[in-house]
Amino acid sequence: MTKILSVVLGGGKGSRLYPLTKERAKPAVPFGGKFRLVDIPISNCINSGFRNIFVLTQFNTASLHFHISSTYRFDTFSGGFVEVLAAEQTFDNDDWYMGTADAVRKNAFHFHSQEPTHYMILSGDQLYRMDLQDFFKKHMESGADVTIAATPVNRKNADQLGILQLDNKGYINSFLEKPGPDKNIDEYKIPALRKKTDAIPEHKDYLASMGIYIFNAEALDKGLDNDFADFGKEVIPMMINKSRVRAHVYKGYWEDIGTIRNFFESNLNLATPRPFFNLYDMEYPIYTHRRDLPPSKVNSCHFHRALASEGSIINGESVVDSLVGVRSFIHRGATLDHVYIMGADLYETTRDKEINKAIGRPNLGIGPGTQVRKAIIDKSVRIGQDCRIGIDDNYRADFEAEHYYIRDGIIIIPKKAIIPDGTVI
Structure with missing residues (x-):
């Protein structure tokens, strides 16, 4: 039997979205007129059948707690939960989360009580609609220890993202964090065979990490058995050398809405005749607080x-x-x-x-x-x-x-x- 825990990373102070985060946690920022940012990853999990969900955060958590407690209530027959885990002092830890990996590490004792076989790590400030069940199925079929969701990008959009170097079988050889506009990254171009297999558009030559991961439980425990603070900068590059790390190519719409400009433009795009993100898709609805x-x-x-x-x-x-x-x-x-x-x-x-x-x-x-x-x-x-x-x-x-x-x-x-x-x- 498999048991998947979904862990939504709520981020720190949310300084890139300030002043919208002045009085609320980043996942609680209103989105799309009636939703909150955290509704996006939680809805993706629910629509994919994953109902054991933790949200990790540490700043201005009151409104986020209220939103989640008043919105996500599963009955006793279907099971599941959505629980906020704010940074807390224990006998072992008395400081703040130092990064994404550190946040997961400091909550490991909460997770272990659930006895999961796998972890799905999600970001709380991205806009996308993804079949996570298919993502998990591909992970299981591949036999990988870790699978990273990746989206095709052009050279300009690769500047501020983590870029993956693949072999022809989809395994990751190397990871480059935020190369900037001037660095030569031709060696990270998608192999021709991989590009053909995944039907990747010609003008998109690179694969960028979406910050969405599936870990086998044992692999995650080993990957966090250190002082590394961040998944993208430290844990993932280390695990590429020691574990079987694979990429799952996602070609749908995906946008990082963790900056004011991206947040603003993504919201206004919802009102266009053909928005990138369709709020009217009833097969994959976005859930939120009933008013x-x-x-x-x-x-x-x-x-x-x-x-x-x-x-x-x-x-x-x-x-x-x-x-x-x-x-x-x-x-x-x-x-x-x-x-x-x-x-x-x-x-x-x-x-x-x-x-x-x-x-x-x-x-x-x-x-x-x-x-x-x-x-x-x-x-x-x-x-x-x-x-x-x-x-x-x-x-x-x-x-x-x-x-x-x-x-x-x-x-x-x-x-x-x-x-x-x-x-x-």
């Missing part, structure tokens, strides 16, 4: 290449190339162009709005006549009337102010921020 919200109400607005999540009230002028999150409020005459507004956690009552007026505070959402372009609006933000955000192109690519941030040329209004009437950013 029981009413349908969105559009009183007046021009929508073009846009998605509106449930529970929103929209009175704006136009919403173009944008995502509207749950319980979003877009007031009269407001315009959104290339914007992801994450919505709100609650509705304001008439009494709340009277208090707002008395103290000069804007209501939740996008105020009347406000224009917003190329921005991420975090949860429960209050933007006043007649503001101009991102409309003028003379702002810096990276900047930090009291009520907003700019990262990669994208304006970010952090959670619960208040932007007064007439503000220009």
Whole structure:
């Protein structure tokens, strides 16, 4: 009998997604209008029949704990669990996770109590839809100790990824971590026979690690019997020399959404006529917290290449190339162009709005006549009337102010921020 434990690596501080990670763990960052980043790997596991899932994290875990505990509840007949393991002090360890491998090592005693035969290691900040059952089947058939999911890439995209060197049988001879744009990596090109066998497109000459691994339980224990902190930089290169490490070629859509630019562009792409990642695939749905919200109400607005999540009230002028999150409020005459507004956690009552007026505070959402372009609006933000955000192109690519941030040329209004009437950013 086989027993597979799925381990989702939630990452550390999530500095590349800051300020979206200022008050929440990276896996808890809202995605796609109604989901969280952690829903992607968990849904892939559930859809593939793997229901024993741990999520490892260590920063700002409260909202992640709430999301997982209120979303993933398996009945006693089907079995399974989704459990968050935050960094903890024990008699053996009293420090933080030092890297991906260190996080798994420090939780080994939790895993061993489950008596797994295999581990599936997944990343918490990637966008993909993958048949993990097929991935595991190929691992078992190959007789490998470790199998690494790999995606074909061109030379430009290989810069910041771990590149694999294969033989004609699919085994990995060498691993090169983030070669950069200038290094000659021709020796890492996919062999012609391998390229033909796997039907890899001609313009993609390299295989990059997706950060998704299957380990035989014994192989993982041996691979972690050291002080190495990271899988990609240290454990995998070491195991290539000592174990049978194989690549599983995945040719579907895969994107690292751990940076502000990738996160922003991946979200907006969901609203295009033919998105790279299809939210409407009911054979492989993305699961998330059930909210029981009413349908969105559009009183007046021009929508073009846009998605509106449930529970929103929209009175704006136009919403173009944008995502509207749950319980979003877009007031009269407001315009959104290339914007992801994450919505709100609650509705304001008439009494709340009277208090707002008395103290000069804007209501939740996008105020009347406000224009917003190329921005991420975090949860429960209050933007006043007649503001101009991102409309003028003379702002810096990276900047930090009291009520907003700019990262990669994208304006970010952090959670619960208040932007007064007439503000220009």
